[in-house]
Each structure stands twice: as C-alpha cells, then as structure tokens.
Amino acid sequence: MATVTPVRPVDATPPGAPGPRGARRRSGDGITGYFFLSPWMLGILLLTLGPMATSLYLSFTDYDLFDTPRWIGLDNYARMFQDQRWLRSVQVTALYVVLAVPVKLAVALAVALLLNSERKGQGLYRAAFYGPSLIGGSVSVAIVWKAMFSDDAAVDQVLRVFGVHTGGWSGNPDFSLLMLVLLATWQLGAPMVIFLAGLKQVPRELYEAAEVDGAGRWRRFASITLPMISPVVFFNLLMETINSFQVFTSAYVVGGPNGQPAGTTLFYTVYLFDRGFGDYRMGYASAMAWMLLLGVGLVTAFLFRSARGWVHYSGEKA
Template structure:
C-alpha cells in the first residue's frame, strides 16, 4: 500500500518538474524564429539610426572622415532660409492636405457603407489609386496632366481660366500636390469602412424613433463610435504627410521649384545630403524630423482623451 502511494506521488510530481524545461525549450524556439527579424532590426534599423545620430554632430561629406563639430549642424538649421522655407511648405501640406484626404475618405466610406449593389467594384476602384499613387510613373503622369499643355489646363482654358499650367505656377503647385494626396484616399477609406461596419444598427434605429435626422445621427452616433478609427487614420496620415518625397522630387525635377513651392522637408534633406554632400547636416535634419513627429504624436495621444471614445469606456 505504501509503495503504491509513493509510486502515485512520484507520478504526480513529475509534470511540474518537466514544465520549466518545456518552457525553456519553447522560449529558445521562439527566439530562434525571431532571430532573423532581430538581426535585421539591429543591423538595418538600429545601427543606421545610431550612426546617423553620431553623424548629425559631425561635418561629413561622404569622402572624408567625419569631424566632430557638436551642435553646429542643429544651430545652423535655423539660420538657413531654405530650411525654414521647407518647414513652411511641409507644414502647409500637412495642415491642409491631411484633413482634406481624411474628409474625402470618410465621405466615400459613408456612401459605400449605404450602398447595396456593386460594393466590391467601387471599393476596388476607389482603393486602386492608393496602390499606384506613390509610384514614380504616377507622379510623371500627374506632372503631365497639370503642365501648361496638359488636359487640366486645357479644360480650364475652355471655361476662360488661363493659368499657364500648374507645375510652373508657384501659387498652384501646392494645390496640385494636395490634390494628388487627396486622390490617394483609398487606404483610410477602407479603414473607415471597416469601422462603420462595427457600429450597431440598433443605435440608428433608436435615433430614428426619436426623430433624429442624418446630421444628428452622424454627430451623436457615427463620429463618436468611429472616433478611434478617425484618430488612427489622422495619426497615420499625418506621419505619412511629413514623409512626402517621391512625388515632390519628380514634379519639381529634384529642385523643389518653382520658387521653392515644392521644397518639402525630405526633399531638401536629400539635396543637402546627396547633392551638396553635407551628410552631417542632412542627418541633423533627419533627427529633427524624428523629434518633431514624436512630439506631434505625443500631443495627439494626450489630446485624444477629450474626443476619442471607446466602447469599453465607463463614465
């Protein structure tokens, strides 16, 4: 009897003894599968970031060894008129382009959410520009469309509006760039549409019983329930707007013209680093952009508490 109890106790105690070894094996297996990503992250992301941080405090022209100059690159930025111009151009693009893009995306998402026929076709058609809109070929086509002999200018001339082309007109290049980013509203539209599908229809039915119209339903139901999705799209598109480069480079022939009207921040960074060979200066610009985007992101998260409402929040 005693031997039987001892045998059973030994059997019951065995699994806990093997559990730590099993967890250790699972941990090692997990890190083994993560190893390629970790190596890529360290060698291709963290390493270059730390290198550029060091270069931002040096005078480096790609051909000679970096020379430590401290904060001179950062102080020189605010004495550079073209740098200040690039900041103004980029902020104008972000402030006007991002809200218009999100407004267009939300408007089309609301229309598609109520559509009963051809939803798949319309979703694909509206999303297509987001797949090809950032490519070099589309930027070339866009430049040709808004040139002095392009179809847009010729169409406006038919109505007596002679602009002489948008590309060469400093006052029209920014609206042209904003139109390009608004045209690429497909990605936020799909996210908005997914959020709209998650709103319970019972809320709209109850509002209809109370006599609420479409505007009141949007203000009191749709937007509050959709506010987390709005916040996500706003944050993502703001960050993307600060990173605009390819279309500005193609449309301005890599010069930021005319009269600096398309001299976006990243384009000027590229010109400083790879045209003027001032890689230390360009690195300082890159890190300043990282800091600014980080601060804006922090502000978004801090202020979101007052207008972003989650379904699980308790009041």
C-alpha cells in the same frame, strides 16, 4: 536479526510542476522560438537600430561621405535655424500637412459613407477607390500627374471651358502645392477602407432610435456616426499626419531638388536628400533627420493629448 527496508527518496517536486524532462523541453522550445525570431531581430538590429545610432553620431559631425567624420558638436543643429532653405522646407511641409491631411480624411470618410450602404457591385466600387493607393507613391504616377497639370494639358484645357486660365499648375507657384494635395487626396484608399470597417461596427439600433426621435441625416451623422468612429478617425489622423511629413517621391518628381517653382515644393525630405546626396553634407542631413523625428514626435504627442477630449472608446466611463 532485523530486516532493513530501503527507504525510497521523497520527490520534492510540487504537484503539477514540470519535471526535469519537462524543464528541458520548455528550454528547448525557448531556443526554437528565438531561432525563428532571429531574422527579425537581426533585421531590426542591423537595418534599423544600427543605422539610427550611426545617424545620431553623424549628426554631431562634419561628414561628406568620403572623409573621416569630424566631431563638431551641436553646430549642425544651430546652423539649421540660420539656413533659409531649411526654414522654407519646414514652412512648405507644415502647410502641406495642414492642407492634405484634413482634405484627404474628409474625402475618404465621404467615400466610405457612400460605400457603406448595400448596393450591387459594391466590391467593384471599393476596389476602384482603393486601387490608386497601390500605385500612388510610384515615380511613374507622379510623372503622369505632373504632365496632366502642366500648361495646356488635360486639366488646363478642362478649366478653360469654365473660363479659368492658370497656365498650368505644375509651373505656377500659386497652384503647385495644391496639385500635390490633390495627388495625396487621390490616394485615399487606405484610410477609406479603415473608415469603412469602423462604420460597419456602428450598431444599427442607434440609427433606428434616432429616426424614431425625428433626427435628420446630418444630426445622426454628428451625434452617432462621428462619436462612434472617433477612435478610427484618430488612428487615420495620426497615420496620415506622420506619412505627410515624410512625402518625398511626388514632391521630388514635380519640383526637383530645388522645389520648383519658386521653392513651393521644397519639402523637408527633398531638402534633406539634396543636402545629403547632392551637396554631400551627410552630417547636416543626419541632423535634419533627427529634427524631423523630433518634430513628428511632438506633433504625435499633441494629437494624443488632444484625443482625450474628443475620442470616445466603447465601454469607457463618462
């Protein structure tokens, strides 16, 4: 009688592939990862995407925070271009961006160049220049800044020594916006640190070779420093431009909801806040917010487009 030998089932799992236990472990790891990500996912859903979707809906309605929103289509957007205060806020904000961003970046780069060289106590100097960025956006600093530039205050008294009589910057329409530009420039810590990090990455051999060829300090700066840190310059330009469009605290403290004096500090965000929480026109304010997002997006796209001609990344082909 023939003996029947039991045949062992063939393992169809390819070599190196995880078995059932490994697959279960990997699935458990995925669930654990999503569990730890859940606070962030809930935060962006409830605190960012949800309010954005609600704001987009309200921008097409007439809503006063108390009654039920009433759908009016594109009326809020069409009304903006007939609103003289809205046009004024766009003008003031655009002028501020054009003035504050290049001045702030130029001063930040100059300070970074000074702090780039090795010297005694350079850590203290860097902390001193970075300090204002930590408190520059607070209400208290804006109040002190306004007091410093008021009539017969510290700045006015110093200027009188040189024969300059302004009668105070905070109440003078010719100087009120410039006062806010100086406040933004004073908060140069963040771009200064980024510039300093970029300067540290420039190879010293390039400067040594340029010195051998007889290149002066300005020539080395224009031909070596600026091209090598152009990605850092672009990053700071992009971030400061976006931030400048969103200035609110200092402008509101200095000029109030009406942008005093004479509407010269009526920033876009100040007028948006006044329409939404002063006049209870939340539908109109929501439309203004989306117009601001559209404007910042267009400016950002323009900056990225222009960067192709002057931003140079290491390793890219000429």
